Amino acid sequence: MRVMAQMAMVMNLDKCIGCHTCSVTCKQTWTNRSGVEYVWFNNVETRPGQGYPRTYEDQERWLGGWTRTRRGRLTLRSGGRLRKLLTIFSNPKLPSIQDYYEPWTYDYDILTTAPLQEHTPVARPRSLITGEHTKIEWSANWDDNLAGAPELATRDPLIKGIEDKVRFEFEQTFMFYLPRICEHCLNPSCAASCPSGAIYKRTEDGIVLVDQDRCRGWRMCVSGCPYKKVYFNHRTGKAEKCTFCFPRVEVGLPTVCAETCVGRLRYIGLVLYDADKVLAAASVAEEHDLLEAQRQVFLDPQDPDVVRAAEQTGIPRDWIEAAQRSPIHALINTYRVALPLHPEYRTMPMVWYIPPLSPVVDVIRDTGHDAEDHGNLFAAIDALRIPVEYLARLFTAGDPEPVNSVLRKLAAMRSYMRDINLGREPREEIAAGAGMTGEQVYDMYRLLALAKYEDRYVIPPAHAEQAHGLEELATECSLDYDGGPGMGGSGPFGESSGGVSPIAVENFRMLRDRQSSDTMAAPDEKAHRVNLLNWDGKGRPEGLFPPRRQP
Amino acid sequence: MTALQILLWVALPYVAMAVFVVGHIWRYRYDKFGWTTRSSQLYENRLLRLGSPLFHFGILFVVLGHIGGVLIPKSWTEAAGISESVYHALAVTLGVIAGAMTLAGAAILVYRRRTVGPVFSATTRNDKAMYVLLVGTIVLGLGTTVLGNLTDHPHDYRETVSPWFRSIFYFQPKPELMAQAPLGFQLHVLSAWALAAFWPFSRLVHVFSAPVGYLTRPYIVYRSRDAHLGTRSPQRGWERTT
Numbered sequence: 001m002r003v004m005a006q007m008a009m010v011m012n013l014d015k016c017i018g019c020h021t022c023s024v025t026c027k028q029t030w031t032n033r034s035g036v037e038y039v040w041f042n043n044v045e046t047r048p049g050q051g052y053p054r055t056y057e058d059q060e061r062w063l064g065g066w067t068r069t070r071r072g073r074l075t076l077r078s079g080g081r082l083r084k085l086l087t088i089f090s091n092p093k094l095p096s097i098q099d100y101y102e103p104w105t106y107d108y109d110i111l112t113t114a115p116l117q118e119h120t121p122v123a124r125p126r127s128l129i130t131g132e133h134t135k136i137e138w139s140a141n142w143d144d145n146l147a148g149a150p151e152l153a154t155r156d157p158l159i160k161g162i163e164d165k166v167r168f169e170f171e172q173t174f175m176f177y178l179p180r181i182c183e184h185c186l187n188p189s190c191a192a193s194c195p196s197g198a199i200y201k202r203t204e205d206g207i208v209l210v211d212q213d214r215c216r217g218w219r220m221c222v223s224g225c226p227y228k229k230v231y232f233n234h235r236t237g238k239a240e241k242c243t244f245c246f247p248r249v250e251v252g253l254p255t256v257c258a259e260t261c262v263g264r265l266r267y268i269g270l271v272l273y274d275a276d277k278v279l280a281a282a283s284v285a286e287e288h289d290l291l292e293a294q295r296q297v298f299l300d301p302q303d304p305d306v307v308r309a310a311e312q313t314g315i316p317r318d319w320i321e322a323a324q325r326s327p328i329h330a331l332i333n334t335y336r337v338a339l340p341l342h343p344e345y346r347t348m349p350m351v352w353y354i355p356p357l358s359p360v361v362d363v364i365r366d367t368g369h370d371a372e373d374h375g376n377l378f379a380a381i382d383a384l385r386i387p388v389e390y391l392a393r394l395f396t397a398g399d400p401e402p403v404n405s406v407l408r409k410l411a412a413m414r415s416y417m418r419d420i421n422l423g424r425e426p427r428e429e430i431a432a433g434a435g436m437t438g439e440q441v442y443d444m445y446r447l448l449a450l451a452k453y454e455d456r457y458v459i460p461p462a463h464a465e466q467a468h469g470l471e472e473l474a475t476e477c478s479l480d481y482d483g484g485p486g487m488g489g490s491g492p493f494g495e496s497s498g499g500v501s502p503i504a505v506e507n508f509r510m511l512r513d514r515q516s517s518d519t520m521a522a523p524d525e526k527a528h529r530v531n532l533l534n535w536d537g538k539g540r541p542e543g544l545f546p547p548r549r550q551p
Numbered sequence: 552m553t554a555l556q557i558l559l560w561v562a563l564p565y566v567a568m569a570v571f572v573v574g575h576i577w578r579y580r581y582d583k584f585g586w587t588t589r590s591s592q593l594y595e596n597r598l599l600r601l602g603s604p605l606f607h608f609g610i611l612f613v614v615l616g617h618i619g620g621v622l623i624p625k626s627w628t629e630a631a632g633i634s635e636s637v638y639h640a641l642a643v644t645l646g647v648i649a650g651a652m653t654l655a656g657a658a659i660l661v662y663r664r665r666t667v668g669p670v671f672s673a674t675t676r677n678d679k680a681m682y683v684l685l686v687g688t689i690v691l692g693l694g695t696t697v698l699g700n701l702t703d704h705p706h707d708y709r710e711t712v713s714p715w716f717r718s719i720f721y722f723q724p725k726p727e728l729m730a731q732a733p734l735g736f737q738l739h740v741l742s743a744w745a746l747a748a749f750w751p752f753s754r755l756v757h758v759f760s761a762p763v764g765y766l767t768r769p770y771i772v773y774r775s776r777d778a779h780l781g782t783r784s785p786q787r788g789w790e791r792t793t
Contacts (some may be wrong), residue, residue, distance in 0.1 A: 081766050088762075089607040090592065090600045097593050097669075129594065130668040192770035195762030200774040211774075213583035216760045217590050234594065234673070237587035250776075462776065 002275040003299060003310040005319055006186065006206035006350055007244060007268065007459070008328045009258070010338045011179055012448055013356040014410070015265035018177035020044050020141065022257035022266075026181075029256045030243070035235025037103035037128045040140050041242040042257045044179045048149070048156045048166060048390065051178075052140045053099040056228040057342065058157035063093050064226030065189050065345030066282065074283045074346060076192060076224060084195060084220055093223035094232075101138040103128040129234075146175050158393045165386050174359035174387045178394070181257060182229040182242035183341065183349030184208045186273065186297065187282045190241070193224025199239070204462065205270075206350065207244045215239050226345040252461035264451050269326030269458040270319060271350075272299040272310055282346045287397040290343040297348070298333055301326070322460035327447060328352070335436075335444050337406045339395035354448070355395055355403055357410040359387040374415035374430045381407045408434040409441075413448070416441045552727060559741065560726035564719050567744040574751030575759065588757040594669035598659055606656025612649035613689075616642065621716050625709040635707070643700055650693035657686050681753040684746040691742050695735030706733050712740065 026042035045051045059065060063078035078084070078093055106123035114121035127134035143152045149168040153159075159166050167173050184201075188208050191199040198214035199221055201207070210221075210230070217237040221230040230241045245255035249268075253259065258266035274297055281293035299306045301323040310320050323329065331338040331354065338352035360380050365371040381388065381404055388407070392400045412434035419426050420442075431441045447455055579586065592599055620642055628638055661682060664670050699705045715728040729737065750756070 085762065085765060089603040090596070092600070094592055094596070096596055131672060132668065188771060191772055194772075195765040196760065197762075197764065197768055197772050200772040203773050203775050205776075213586075215587065216757060216762070217587040218762065219590055219592060232590070232593050234591070236584070237589035238584070 001299075001306075001309050003272050003306065003313050003315065004206065004275045005204065005270050005272055005310075005315055005323065007184070007249060008206075008271050008350040008352070009181070009255075010267040010328050010331045010352045010354065012263075012265040012267070012354040012451075013176055013178065014354065014358055015263040016044070016177040016179060016356075017263055018044055018046065018145065019262050021260050021262050022179055023140070025260040026242075026257050029245070031240070033233075033235075034128075035233040036231065036240060038097060038100045038140075039231040039233075039240065041229070041231075041240075042179065042181045043140050044177050045141070046144050046146055046175055047178050047394070048153045048159055048168075048173075048175065049143045049146070050152060050155055050157075052101075053095045053228050054138070055155060055157050056095075056226075059226055059345070062095070062223065062226070062228070064224060064228070065347055066187070066192075068283055068285065068346065072283060072285065074187075074279065076189060077226075078193070078223060084193065088195065088218055088220070091219045091223055094219050095222070095228065097129060097234075098138070101140060101142070102134060104134055104136060146173065149173065158390060162386065162389060166390070174362065174390075176356040176358060178341075178353070179257070180227065180229070180341070181255075181351060182208065182244070183227055183347065183351045184242075184244055185350060186275075186278045186294075186348035187346065188225075189345070189347050190221040190225040190230045193220040194218070194239075195220055199230075199241075202246075205244075205246075205249070207246050207249070208241070209243060209246070210239050210241055212236075212238055212240075226342065226347065227349075249459055250462040252459050254457040254459060258457065264456065267327040267331065267447075267451075267456045269328040270323040270460070271326060271329050271332070272301050272306060272315075272320075272323050273297045274299055278348060282348050287344045288399040290346065291340065291396050291399070291402055294340060294343060294348055295333060295336075298329065300333070301329060316460075316463055319460045322458050325458045327455060327458060330447060335409065335440070335447075337409055337444070337448075339402060339406065341395060342397070343395075344397035353395060354410070355391045355406055357407055357414070360384055360407060360411070361414075372414050372418045374412055374433060377411035377415065378408060378433060381411060405435070409436060409444070412436065413441050413445055417445050417449070552730075556726045556730045559737075560715065560729040561719075561724045563741070563744055564724070567748040568719075570748040571750055574748075575756065578751045578756060586756055586760065587754075589673075589754050591664075591670045591673055594673070595663060595667045598663040598667070602656045602659030602663060604656070605652050606660055609649050609652030609654075609656055610689075612645070613653055613692075616646050616649060620646075620709065621713045624713070624717070639705065639707075643696065643705075646696055647693070650689065650696070653689055654686075654693060657689060661686065677753055681749065681755060684742065684749055685755075688739065688742040688746050691735065691739040695733070695739055698735065699733070706736065708732065708736060712736050 022042050023040055023044055027040060030041050031037075031039045040052065043052045051057060056062060056064075059077060065077055066074050067077040069075055076084075079087075104125045104127050106125055108123050110121050111123055125134050125136050126132065143149065146153060146168070153166075153168055154163060184207055186206070188199070188201060191201060191208060194215075195218045196214055196216045198211045198216070200209060200211065202209065215238045217232070217239070219232055219239070221239050221241075222228070222232055224230075230239050232238075233240050245253075245257075248255060248259075254266075254268050258268055277297045281290075281297045284290060284293045301307070301310075301320060307320055310323075311317070328338075332352060337354050339355060340349045340352050342349070357377075360377065361371045363384060364376050364380050369376050371377070385400075388400050388403050389398075391403045392398050396402045412430050416426060416430045416438065419430075426438055428438050431438045434441075436444075446452075625635075629635075633641075664674055664678075664682075711728045711732040715725050715732075718725040718728070729740070732740075
């Protein structure tokens with residue numbers, strides 16, 4: 001047993017209202033630079049729909065992820081190492097910018113500089129790729145809320161074979177939102193596809209990152225990832241991907257997408273897993289067994305043997321405790337309501353989803369029946385084959401049984417809690433109908449419905465924050481003034497060449513210290529740049545005000 | 552031996568080689584982030600799919616040909632029983648095929664670079680200078696070979712250019728050999744030195760990150776978090792110990 005810790009996420013899709021706040025805040029944080037205009041580390045898709053980039057789930061076309069050979073070995077679907085090197089000069093499976101969308105801006109300037117004229121001036125769209133005027137034809141969420149669904153959603157790769165049964169007339173269809181980030185897989189095919197070995201999985205927390213100094217822009221990761229969550233920065237010529245906001249997670253803060261989520265539907269926590277079992281679990285013969293195989297890879301953090309093994313591999317005590325309180329472990333293995341996205345890609349993804357009950361509830365409510373009655377709900381889950389089949393294609397490689405089981409639990413929770421809220425006697429048989437006890441249902445309700453901040457995010461900080469805090473006392477670089485040599489900028493080889501400008505986030509604890517201490521926390525004698533964002537309002541840092549004029 | 556000969560066939564090669572080596576070391580240390588292929592495949596794929604493999608595989612064969620014709624002494628191939636006429640026939644045939652592939656690929660890529668809007672606007676002045684030197688060198692080399700054979704006076708460069716080139720590396724340069732070579736070879740060689748001197752400052756550095764290690768490394772790379780967290784290198788005494 002080789003115990004490793006993995007930072008993972010679960011999203012409760014019933015709560016997603018498709019507001020795109022996560023996408024926007026993520027973009028503002030990570031991809032608001034030139035070269036990644038078209039890149040959304042976090043995007044929200046309306047399903048059924050084609051997704052972003054268009055039809056990325058059609059692996060017969062894109063050949064992402066892993067496949068199992070007849071001899072039972074795992075190999076990259078797009079071909080082995082030699083094949084990758086031979087096609088390196090022109091990647092045959094790279095999505096074009098049109099498969100994502102051509103990013104644009106507007107001629108805002110026209111609005112203020114146009115001469116006096118009869119008609120109101122119009123800001124025309126301009127492509128950020130060519131710089132020319134353009135016609136906007138697609139975007140990352142062009143088919144939001146099933147817009148254009150009769151034509152567009154029929155090309156969703158997941159409804160192949162059931163096209164005639166999925167209705168796209170407004171009144172008859174079902175839909176839900178699917179927010180997606182990088183899956184930070186246990187068996188990442190992007191990392192396996194990278195010829196330079198620049199993509200790596202961190203041993204401490206399992207976050208998958210691209211080493212920007214080692215990436216050489218071969219683009220194989222983009223086509224290797226079946227979720228198409230590695231992107232090519234066309235200005236710097238390097239691959240970029242979701243970082244799980246590691247500078248925040250390292251100091252115990254949730255990712256930006258999770259922190260800003262309006263529906264509070266994201267959960268972040270640790271799972272412990274057995275690294276020796278990953279490959280075998282990813283190679284099981286039957287695709288329907290992949291979900292259970294991955295669950296078996298996770299270890300029970302309460303098990304004393306696991307705790308001992310974890311301590312032996314150097315996982316700190318507070319990390320083990322965090323893994324024991326982890327909402328992720330509870331949702332995946334205790335309540336068993338979270339399911340992975342496309343386990344059939346065999347990458348062992350680590351962002352899991354609680355499938356939405358809402359398509360079922362909506363149908364019952366629309367027919368005038370009681371949508372909170374467990375009998376109605378259970379019957380509808382069994383009867384509504386299409387939404388369940390669709391969810392199964394997303395989350396369980398097409399096996400409806402686990403989806404049914406999750407939906408029954410969610411339905412039972414709905415009915416069981418109604419009795420409690422109305423002051424009636426709770427009925428154990430409802431919980432039993434979903435294979436749970438009333439107490440379990442209540443605990444699950446607390447985690448899913450109340451979803452307190454501390455329950456949703458159990459993130460142990462990395463063990464260097466003290467050193468960092470101490471370090472910050474007197475190590476500001478004296479060249480780090482605005483426009484100074486320490487500020488980066490452009491080198492002779494074009495944009496962002498030369499030394500790196502590091503990612504900085506205020507140390508959470510230090511910021512809290514400053515905000516709550518009675519004395520001045522910032523060293524006022526240091527002639528360093530005044531950062532109004534973390535100025536604590538106490539004292540007068542030098543340089544904040546102009547020097548006082550002597551009378 | 553005139554001063555010009557010494558300048559062109561002794562001083563220039565050493566300067567170019569020094570710039571090549573030191574330039575690469577400097578570039579690697581200063582600009583790892585800028586060390587990339589700067590692929591433009593995202594913008595355009597139809598022409599690239601044809602031109603890029605044609606050019607790259609072509610130039611790999613050209614490099615192999617140069618190793619065979621320039622680095623390996625004539626006496627070795629003759630000792631191996633390959634006569635001059637056999638060598639010549641082989642070299643010209645394979646060389647012209649590889650050269651034509653390279654040139655055709657380069658022509659497609661240059662055409663693409665000029666006509667496809669996004670690719671053109673992503674082309675820097677550095678790229679343009681590199682293209683002039685690279686395509687110029689290829690054209691001069693291929694032209695010299697083809698012209699020499701068409702006029703039926705093929706020059707045996709293995710008596711002049713090759714021994715001179717090798718002499719540079721064992722620090723007993725023989726500029727008089729190179730001075731005897733026809734003008735076409737001289738121009739090709741001068742252009743190649745200019746390209747070598749420009750190399751470390753261009754996108755051509757990606758040649759030295761050819762990912763051959765991919766064939767042997769494990770699929771998944773695990774790495775520990777950076778030894779120092781936060782934004783700067785740790786202070787002395789505050790480094791992480793594990």
